[in-house]
Amino acid sequence: MSNISNLNHQILDFATQLKAQDDNFPTLSVLNNDGQIVDEEALKRADLSNDDLVKLFSSMLLNRQLDIRSTKLAKQGRFGFFAPTAGQEASQMGTAFAFRAEDWLFPGYRDIPQVVAKGWPIYKAILWSRGHVLGNEFKTEDGQPVNSWFPQIIIGAQYVEAAGVALGLKKREQNAVAYAYTGDGGSSQGDFYEALNFAGAYHANAVFFVQNNGYAISMPRADQTAAAHLAAKGWAAGLPSIVVDGQDAIAAYLAAKEARAWAVSGKGPVLIELLTNRFEAHSTAGDDPLRYRSKEDIADWWKKDPLIRMRKYLTDQGLWSEDQEKETIAQIDARIDADIKKADQVDKQKISDYLKNTLEVPSYVMREQIKKFESEGR
């Protein structure tokens, strides 16, 4: 039996508390670097059919090809703004695979592939990157709505908005959730904490992801916060919060799927930290990663490429082959080419349309401006 003195000792033992913060966040993993299953139980729980596994891997390949092609095109000045994703395919596509059409996606600027996975045509993603307003119409190729917000630039803003949608879904008794992504840097924003706290307080239908890819532009994760785990930030708001191997698509999927089930059942939000890495520059707009990280660090992470382990696992299971991969990549490339053509054919934006879209009822001055721009054909 502990007496008051023992308890007081525990309370005041700050060093032990710090250690406990570290110990309380083991990393969920299912698939190791060599494509071997490390947790059979977890694999069963993931309940992925062979077909699912192939679909998931194909979506990761799409993600990688989009990255390779976009970076190339950006260098030729044919793409627009692009935030590379290589290294984050498991984290992005594994989690995205757990959500449904009725769920609402809140992406950051790097989370283009998740929106594409939801049915947003690639040519719209290109238009978004180029700074064309039609990129912000979230509809599938055949005009069906895509439940996604635009890729958010203001870091943290998507989190609080997701909390609002999550509460709305709960109030309307929808069988759906809002799921939002930010980065390790984003977990420092005030909006991040406010979102966790609001969604928690209302037990709203939200799943929050932090893709801890090691850097916020040049800022290493270790300098971003004293917290041992970004997931721990969810505890303060009373959320179940876990750390997941973000290079492991099956673990990412499992965590997202269970978090979704928890949130949709009205128990409240979940926070998931994905340990991943960004292999390339922060963006194609002039970032030089070698200013703030070493070549060795980058090379080490390439060894943990999420594609390698998934490919190995599928090949070992007899579900994948080199030929299949070649064919898939060729199909993806053809799709991207066709979409670039489509994006190139879209009409220029009109300033008069902008003026009509800023307010439902334009002001006197705006009406003057509309007339002026229309007369100039702009």
Next chain:
Amino acid sequence: MAVKSYIEAVRDAQDLALGRDENVLIFGEDVGKNGGVFRATDGLQTKYGVDRVFNTPLAESGIGGLAIGLASQGFRPIMEIQFFGFVYETMDSIAGQMARNRFRFNGTRQMPIVVRAPYGGGTKTPEMHADNLEGLVAQNPGLRVVMPANPADAKGLLLSAIASNDPVVFLENIHLYRSLKGEVADGYYTTPLDKAAIAREGKDVSIITYGGMTPVVLNAAESLAKEGIDAEVVDLRTVSPLDIETIGKSVEKTGRVVVAQEAQRIAGISASVMAEISERFILSLRAPIGRVSAPDTVYPFAQAENDWMANADDVIAKVKEVVNYD
């Protein structure tokens, strides 16, 4: 004297300020090893150490609060907001707190803070990055808003801002960073705050402008000169508070005014300039005041920027309208 880009001048000023006074601190997102995303602080961390030049976690509100706290401890913080479009995240620190603190403490405490940020457009950044939000900060008593239009002013005004005991929002035009070069004096010098400059003398019309619009207006003035219209260009430099004396002298001299800004008509500084002129110098005017601005939409998506932003032709057309009024 050396020819420097606008951004080199900004870096030069910060280097000198760090070297002169150990209380000067620079912090913000990526200002350390990376030297800022535009390299405005390049090499300064290596030269002055991580205690003087340091990265912050990614939270603008935190950066603003940090500046207030450090200023109260006798430091002279230069805080960088990576793009002024992100300023909303820290508007309370800037407009709600640091702008009012001197007043609230009955003048017993100073807020010697410089808020540096790139602003404006024309470089096709992703949405929310570019913006002309000077009006947002200029309408707060207790803040100075400085917007240099050339490298020499960028350096001299930044050194004055750092030396000032009042908070200064120092807005650097993103388009001019690398596109504009000019003679910059070596070593430490200051350019006075609250003083407009006559960027070009003329007698037929006063074009009052500031920041990124100034080079556009100067180009327009050269074209107008070829057509026999001699325009005087007033570069406000400090947009809040306004230098009424310089504005007034120019208006009295020419009797005709065009105010030109990069911001939307509903935003920016032009409305204040026009109001001051109407109230004080209306009897010197021989024509209604003309205005050139961007249209009243949300800041445009990158691909439409060129069509959207006011250009030299817009200035020329408006000047002709005002000059040919009677």
